[in-house]
Amino acid sequence: MSDEVAISVTVNGQVEHVRVEPRLLLVHLLRDELGLTGSHVGCDTSNCGACTVQLDGQSCKSCTVLAVQADGSEVKTIEGMGTEDDLHPLQEGFWAKHGLQCGYCTPGMIMAAADLLERTPNPTEEEIRHGLEGNLCRCTGYHNIVKAVQHAATAMQSAEVSA
Amino acid sequence: MIPAEFDYVAPDTLQEAIAARTAGGEDAKFLAGGHSLLPLMKLRLAAPTLLVDLRKVPGLSGVTRENGHWRIGAMTRHAVLQDSHELGAISTVAAGIADQQIRNRGTIGGSLAHGDPASDLTTAFLAYEGTLTATGPDGPREVAATEFFQDYLTTALAEDEVITEVRMPRLEGYGYGYEKFTRRAEDWAMVGVVALVKQADDGTCEDVRIAMTNMGSTPLRARAAEDALRGRPLDAGSIAEAAGHAADGTDPPADRNASEAYKRHLAQVMTRRALTSATK
The missing domain is CATH 3.30.465.10 (Uridine Diphospho-n-acetylenolpyruvylglucosamine Reductase; domain 3)
Structure with a gap:
């Protein structure tokens, strides 16, 4: 076996010191070593986006990033987005607008949508569809996902105005 | 899918990175963003014995x-x-x-x-x-x-x-167009075309560069289409005529998305669209 590498990754605000095999993928570090099973493995070929997390504030597909590449970085997963009592506006939006059926794609959708709203706080429908083109959903036909993101964008804009 | 085992280093300087790559022999690879290499490694189409990650090397971005x-x-x-x-x-x-x-x-x-x-x-x-x-x-x-x-x-x-x-x-004064035709939004193009056009004061084409994806074993220039347009007035007729030569001299490989004939057709259509965008 190749030598393990010591890395430090800040995951949802908590610093994690772990020793990993160089070939360990970030998604497996999160799921198997750290127990954060919200990030899903779908296609495992950087197509479907179910494994999307934020790495230093930008969305990425964690099935196509080595854990060692995240050394010294900050990772945010769906578990870091909100709590049951205090949902993130995107989580609220997916709930209110029925943006999911089976739910498998939802964590990745929300993490990709968070990047989209960071880049484009008030997106058009077309910008939402374009911004989420790296995420596949086999249930909803996307219409309610678009509505969920619009719902969140509106909530986040009005929160900013009142802040 | 898990890549085959490999050793990993992330040197702090370019010199160290090149030395590590050289010492690693023919099966060592540099790692940048990893979005071409890691998918190949996961499919075990590539199995480097050492990855030299460039992420800590200063001065390589921007x-x-x-x-x-x-x-x-x-x-x-x-x-x-x-x-x-x-x-x-x-x-x-x-x-x-x-x-x-x-x-x-x-x-x-x-x-x-x-x-x-x-x-x-x-x-x-x-x-x-x-x-x-x-x-x-x-x-x-x-x-x-x-x-x-x-x-x-x-x-x-x-x-x-x-x-x-x-x-x-910087190509000051050039208009540009980029057209790609994909089966799904995030796919590689079946054929993609970049067109760069410089229009002379009299409305003719002073310079044009057209390059195509997926029309051969390397990216290719559409030289025949460029030659057909250079010096001509830039209008819908001349653009369509030039675009008709986009696939001249190419031998595009068929793949699961497109036959050779279909790629040749797409090259012409994408070239016409890209030239049209570039001359707007």
């Missing part, structure tokens, strides 16, 4: 303007190019790569070094007649886009060389 050129660090991510609207066509091409998650990780140096004729930036690099710096144990050397792509996934980079910078001429 876009600066110098002497009529854009200097783009090899580790500059597609998302940075996407957001650098002053880059014109390069920004537009970068914004069309795969999806946002991929653009946030993939780098221009990695994309060029991979040398995939289906990839967007290789084609833009050829259209711009850019140059790049390849740095190895003996120091840096300059390689022109016209000499860089040699065959399918094969470039002029030596085994122990790494791309450190990419330069694109």
